[in-house]
Structure formats: structure tokens, C-alpha cells
Amino acid sequence: MSLEVSREPTNLMTPMLSSAIALSSIGLSPDLSDPTEIWIQTQRSGRGLMAGLRRRLKRERRRRKVGRAYDMALEIARMVPKGSEVLDVGCGNGFIAHHLSALLQRPVVGIDVTPTTEASIDYRPYDGVHFPMADKSVDAVLLCYVLHHAQDVQAVLNEVQRVLHDGGRVIVYEDMPQTWWDRGVCAIHNRQWRERTGPCFFRSPAQWQSLFRSQRFEIISERPLSRSRNLTHPVARRFFVLTHRRAG
Ligand SMILES: C[S@@+](CC[C@H](N)C(=O)[O-])C[C@H]1O[C@@H](n2cnc3c(N)ncnc32)[C@H](O)[C@@H]1O
Numbered sequence: 001m002s003l004e005v006s007r008e009p010t011n012l013m014t015p016m017l018s019s020a021i022a023l024s025s026i027g028l029s030p031d032l033s034d035p036t037e038i039w040i041q042t043q044r045s046g047r048g049l050m051a052g053l054r055r056r057l058k059r060e061r062r063r064r065k066v067g068r069a070y071d072m073a074l075e076i077a078r079m080v081p082k083g084s085e086v087l088d089v090g091c092g093n094g095f096i097a098h099h100l101s102a103l104l105q106r107p108v109v110g111i112d113v114t115p116t117t118e119a120s121i122d123y124r125p126y127d128g129v130h131f132p133m134a135d136k137s138v139d140a141v142l143l144c145y146v147l148h149h150a151q152d153v154q155a156v157l158n159e160v161q162r163v164l165h166d167g168g169r170v171i172v173y174e175d176m177p178q179t180w181w182d183r184g185v186c187a188i189h190n191r192q193w194r195e196r197t198g199p200c201f202f203r204s205p206a207q208w209q210s211l212f213r214s215q216r217f218e219i220i221s222e223r224p225l226s227r228s229r230n231l232t233h234p235v236a237r238r239f240f241v242l243t244h245r246r247a248g
Contacts, residue, residue, distance in 0.1 A: 068230060069095030076142065076171050077103040079241050084139035087111065087163060089131070089156070090146030094119035097142075109133070113197060129155065133163045140169040147174060147208075148200045149193065157215045161244055170217065172240040173225075175233075177202045182227075185235040205238055217242040 073096050080086060082104050088097040091110030094117035101108045101121065110117055111126040111133075124132045128151075141160045150156045160170055177183040190200040203211070205222070212219060225237040 064232070065093060066095050069093070070099045071229075072096050072144065072173070073099035073103055075239070076100055079171060080104065080140045080169060082106075085109075085137065086140045086142065087131070087133060087138045088142040088144070089126075089160070090143065090149065091117060091121070091123070092144075093117060094121045094123060096144060097121045100142075109138075131159045131163050135162055136165050138163050138168065139165055140171065142171045144171070144173045145175060147172065148202050149197050150201070151198045153201065153211065154215065157211075157217070161215070164244055166246050167243055169220075170240075170242040170244065172208075172212075172238075172242065174208060174238050174240070175202060176205060176224075176236040176238050178204075178236045182235045185233060189233070189235075208238070208240065212240070212242055216247070217244050 076096070077100060080100075083106050084104055085106065086097075086100060086104065086108040088094075088100070088108055088110045089112075091097050091112050092114075094110050097108040097110040098119035098121050107122045109122045109124060111124050111131060113126060113128045115125060117123045126132055141164055143156075143160070147153055147156065164170070175182070175186055175189065177186045186200065186202050190202075193200060209219060209222075220241045220243055222238060222240045225239050227234040227236055229237070
């Protein structure tokens, strides 16, 4: 690596010299007598740094996505007995279903209105109306941040009842627009999704409770979840565990 300069630095040479030093620090040794060469190398190293940064950001996003799904799968696995047949409605990237399958030692079926999912799971496309599952075929249904997307929430809950065994469990995560801050985060979420699956319908805890009871679900437990559990979507949330018993 040679950084010899054949003459005194001029006004033009000073930034070139600092570029050359920066380039040499990452293992490139440009010819200092050729400004074009320094310019080309600087551009190349800048592009290299940007590409590296983009790869790192992508990896961080993937880790956050997979890690968040693992935390949720652990939380859900505490509420659903091992070996249960589970349906994840609106499974998104599929990582919750993927981790939960490992924890419950049974494949979890994922359905969504999107054509594919990222994780390798038993994924079944869904027309947004009829779950591709037989009547009374599952022990638990997951509705993780999905119900506020449903354009006809009653129809989705009717499908949940249809596929659920008597006494089966329903796990619901929902965003709660409790404060002006939460309402702002929910408004951004709505803007991001309304073109894809239609406008979001956020509700208060009391409105969700009344909807679940009106659909004959019993609320076994519920608790608030911290905004800080997802710093890229810092909104108040709620975790509900429901059960459904058929009349008669
Ligand atoms: C905020 S994402 C949540 C994804 C995943 N459950 C999670 O928690 O990571 C909402 C998902 O609901 C899906 N979705 C929207 N409308 C739906 C509907 N009517 N029925 C089922 N899924 C729906 C979307 O395609 C999207 O994957």
C-alpha cells in the first residue's frame, strides 16, 4: 500500500488526499497522481459501503421480525397445550406459525389473503371469506393483529367458530388506540394497509369485549401489552384468550 505524494498538496489535493487515506483504510490504494482514479475509487468504495450498510440493515430487520415472532410464539405456547391443532389466521410472514410448530411439536397451519408466506409452514391461501379448513377441525385459532384488518369482522369470527372444536381457544392480539400517540401510530398503520386490504377498524378494550361476547365467545383472560415490545410500531396493545362453547 503506497500513499506517497510527489508534490506539496494544493487546495485540490487536500480533499483528494483525505479520500485516498479513507480508501487506504479500507484496503484500496489509489494512484495519487491521477485525480480521476481517486474519484473512481472513492465512488466505488462509497457504493461498497452503502451496499454493506444495506445488507446489515436487511439482516437486522430480518432478526427483529424473526425474534418478535419467536417471543409471540412463546407467549402463545403457554396458552395452547402441546400437540394442539392450531390455525394462524392472517399469518403474514409465517414466522409465528413456524416457531409455534416447533414449540407445540405439531405443524401449525397458516392462512392469509396474500398469495405466499416467507417462512416454511403449512400455508394455505384463503379467499378472505371461507377458511380452507373443515368444521370443528382445530383446537386453537390465532388472530394476531388481524381482526382490525377484517372488513367484515363478524364473518371472520363466524368462520373461527365453525372450524373450532367445542371449548377450543382463540388467541387475539390487538392494537389499542388509547392515547393521541397510539391513535397516530394506528393512523400510520391504516395508511400503510388501506390500499392492500382495505381500511383498518381499531376498537377500544370495551368494544372488543362487547364484540366477542356478542359472538358468544367467553373471555378467559386479557391483559395490556407494552408499547415498547415493538419499537418500530410503538402502540398500546391487548392480549385476549377466548374460548367458545356451542349452545346445547
Ligand atoms: C399486521 S399483519 C399481522 C401478521 C401476523 N399475524 C403477525 O402478527 O406478524 C396483518 C395480516 O392480516 C392479513 N389480513 C388482512 N385482511 C385479512 C382478512 N380478512 N383475513 C385474514 N387475514 C387478513 C394481512 O394480509 C396481513 O398479513
